[in-house]
Amino acid sequence: MAYIAPNSDIQFFPDIGLSPRQENTFYFVSTAAKDSYFDSLQRLGAAQSCSYVRGSRGVxxxxxxxxxxxxxGYMRYRNASFEAKWFYAFVTEVEYINNETTEVSFVPDYIMTWM
Structure with missing residues (x-):
């Protein structure tokens, strides 16, 4: 099995008004405009150099x-070794693991990701 360097980035945002039911979404004229918008938002936390994030697992x-x-309420992540693309997701649960570790469950936001 090949070694995958831990170089994924994850950013967490407060609830930004979007729903996992895909009832509301934001529309942007370009990926650059979308990135600029999310870059300007307040972040609750960010993690760098994380292990590869598998969106299909949702945790x-x-x-x-x-x-x-x-x-x-919302997050985005990118796996720099592979896609280097931001993937967007709804945070559905946060769970205490220990004083420095939190497990986050999420559901992909396909509209925002592939817009």
């Missing part, structure tokens, strides 16, 4: 205390 562990991201 990731991050070295961020739960108190910091407890109110996260």
């Amino acid at each position: 990731v562990r991050v070295q961020i205390p739960i108190a910091q991201i407890y109110n996260a």
